[in-house]
Amino acid sequence: MNPYENKSLKTKGIKLLLFLLFPLLFSLQSYASPIKGDRRTALSFGENGEYLDAEQYAKDNPDVLEAYGMNPSAFWSHYLYFGIKEGRRAYGLNASSPEAVAKLKVFTVAEQICNDAMSDREKVKAVHDWIIQQTKYDIENQRRRTIPEDSYHIEGVMLKGVAVCNGYVEAFDYFMEVLGIPHEVVVGKSVGRGGAVGSHAWNRVLIDGKWLSVDCTWDDPVTEDGENQIIDKYFLRTEEEIAGNHIREKIFKNYQNRKVKS
Template sequence: MKAKTVLILLSAVILCLTGCTESQKPTTVVDNSSAVTTSSSADSDSTNSYYDSTPISQAYLSGNTANLDDKQLEIYNKAVSAIEKLITLDMNDYEKELAVHDYIVGCSSYDEAHLNALGIGLPNSDNPYGCLINGKAICSGYSTTFQLFMDMLEIPCKTIYATDFEGDDHSWNIVQIGESWYYVDACWDDPIPDFTDRPVRHKYFNVSKEYMKTKHVWDDTELPDTDSTKFSYITQTVTHINSVNEIESLMEKALDNMQDSVAVTSDMSDFQFSETDQIDTNFNEENIKGLSKVFDSFCEKHTDHQVYCQRVQNGNDIVLVMYMRKFR
């Protein structure tokens, strides 16, 4: 396999050209899959502030680790070990991506020290060393680790550095699965506080640009559109049901697989939705006959869980998604 070369695309220069507001910060897109390099004339040295995982992915693809320093070699060994455990030859790219996402969320937790008044946390929390070796990361630690794995698996991926909806610096990914691109935020799928045996969240796994923009702010001028839901998490996991009573067994199965959500559709009249819920708004389960009893039964068996649901847009369909939130 050919080793990949590095591209750093800095689109900050388009801040004043695309109608961005004065308060919106520049967007930086790092792509380790092309040989072309473009940078903003306003900040030609800004590439130095972003972690370059290319030497590690190149070493994996070429089979030659001679040029890696000690820290890179630690990351390499940890990543290779994970790939050998997670990835099998019969997996498609979606399955590989999902395995990597869940591994990253499981092996690391957010470095909360970065949230204190001084903003000083552990070193390397902004790169794969912090995520894979120290088990602590901030958003850029999650996104650069995801980028590294995608590059090693030769799945097209870009890392986006911009802001969240509150204007704070944030980083996430866009990945190509099949013929379409999808957005992924592994950091926000590992919410604070973290604890052992919590089901993995997939709220921001392979979502559309429109969904991502409800809580993320960036200039997408240089980025491809998400034009399919074929490999969205909901599409890949949704189940058509004929009775509300089927939902509890689906929730149990999801929990056994360390997943925190179940998506369902149905031809039943109660499931003919005309509108969706906002991203942080719950749907009243009492509007669906028998659903409250299902939730009560589940929570009686799992007293450390809470359950709620949402109507979520998935392409042209509105899907009901149940979330099982485990608390300490």
């Protein structure tokens, strides 16, 4: 065989291989990890700050280190009373608490239901639907007035699959933190059937330059047969669109910090 002909065949073979691999390479690029958040935000501080990462807090805040010295208790007090309001970051060290396990699960689920090729709107919809599919509203305990603590928090959604509005809100809020989508929590009142007014909470996200409301709780109706249903009546709605039965009172920029236990 002519060596030049052999070289030409090899070149054609390489081109054919690249042509066949291109869709795979493009697919891998399109489905990169959607995770933007720091996994350290999932770790627990403990009940009284005993698991605060003091070394990291000192490193991130040299002014606090200069003022207090290497004093973990003082760092915890500073974070609670000043750091949160000032927007300072703090990290825990305990990965085994129920709260930490629930938050770490959010990272795993986010990678399963979202990818970096999706728009923020598509990611928000995937989270909205997943939470509703995996969670039942704790109607029985609500009627008996025996709602357990877990139902009010992210652990109820991520570990038990049962929650009330506050649990839905915490879970959705942390998903947005993990996915890097600007988010807020709205606390206020809702007007139910018959005009009954009660305390309620829901989420807001920044999509295409607009703050839009998402209420996973009200999009997860309680059915008589217990069957899961997903609706999107309260998905990415303007405040005007939900004003008839959602009364805003306060907005929190960082709901997780608000839930820090002292």
